[in-house]
Amino acid sequence: MKPSDGPIGLFDSGVGGLTVARALARKLPNERLLYFGDTAHLPYGEKSPEAIRTYALGISKHLMDQGAKAIVVACNSASAVALDVLKEELDIPVYNVIDPVVHYLQRKHAKNIGIWGTRATVASGIYPRKLTEVLPKSEVRPMATPLLVPVIEENLLKGQVTDAVVQLYLNDARMHGVEHLVLACTHYPLIASQIAKQLEEKVHLLRIPTIVANFVAKQLEEGHLLRDRPATESHHFAVSDYTESFEKISRIFFGKGIHLQEENIWI
Ligand code: DGL
Numbered sequence: 001m002k003p004s005d006g007p008i009g010l011f012d013s014g015v016g017g018l019t020v021a022r023a024l025a026r027k028l029p030n031e032r033l034l035y036f037g038d039t040a041h042l043p044y045g046e047k048s049p050e051a052i053r054t055y056a057l058g059i060s061k062h063l064m065d066q067g068a069k070a071i072v073v074a075c076n077s078a079s080a081v082a083l084d085v086l087k088e089e090l091d092i093p094v095y096n097v098i099d100p101v102v103h104y105l106q107r108k109h110a111k112n113i114g115i116w117g118t119r120a121t122v123a124s125g126i127y128p129r130k131l132t133e134v135l136p137k138s139e140v141r142p143m144a145t146p147l148l149v150p151v152i153e154e155n156l157l158k159g160q161v162t163d164a165v166v167q168l169y170l171n172d173a174r175m176h177g178v179e180h181l182v183l184a185c186t187h188y189p190l191i192a193s194q195i196a197k198q199l200e201e202k203v204h205l206l207r208i209p210t211i212v213a214n215f216v217a218k219q220l221e222e223g224h225l226l227r228d229r230p231a232t233e234s235h236h237f238a239v240s241d242y243t244e245s246f247e248k249i250s251r252i253f254f255g256k257g258i259h260l261q262e263e264n265i266w267i
Helices: 018-027 049-065 076-089 099-107 119-124 126-134 148-153 160-170 188-196 208-222 244-254
Strands: 008-012 033-037 070-073 094-096 112-117 139-144 180-184 236-239 260-262
Touching (some): 008 049, 018 208, 018 244, 033 049, 049 070, 049 076, 049 119, 070 076, 070 208, 076 112, 076 119, 094 099, 094 208, 099 126, 099 208, 112 119, 126 139, 148 188, 180 188, 180 208, 188 208, 244 260
Parallel strands (some): 008 033, 008 070, 033 236, 070 094, 112 180, 236 260
């Protein structure tokens, strides 16, 4: 088997990374995806960097044991704190969800950038650090918006509760003057339309899953790691702790054909 014939491994703390998986499956229909949601440890956004690094490495090795040719860290919290250790320890390409966004904003010469993410992502300081490196004149305003993950995991994708939480964060003083809003958590795209409808017209809401999928596709192509014919096996979706509610919400994230399997790699 050629290295390019292997599957692409992706992981997240839960089902949020399926927003990236879905965009990647659309962009690269020949590819087979191996998805791992670490539901036993959700939410990563409230965990220490050390814990997230341990989880990220364990999952990546598990995906490699299943033949992954590359890893996509489909989680901002893990991309923010675990990338260095993954790149050091793994001998396959590792992609993340932050660099594609930084490149995109650089091309747009973005100036006033709002970042909504988990506490772990915001505390890492990774977005201001990376963005001001390439856009020294930009003003980057990170905001921890932790209430959004439980709202989404509860399947409250629209309605009063979601609107009220979005409103609360939009009213924050740090949002004044923001022109580009980055939803720096792979869960958030599921409520992107609820956020968009409350945004002022001048604010551009980035379509992160598409931006990430385009970037990863290009990197895989340049690395000669794309299949030249469709995979015969279907995608594989695993979680470290199965519940019916995860199964239900995964259909909203990815589509009806999805089926979750429990692989508890932590026992
Ligand atoms: N999907 C994760 C991220 O992108 C957030 C959810 C969590 O806190 O585990 O950061």
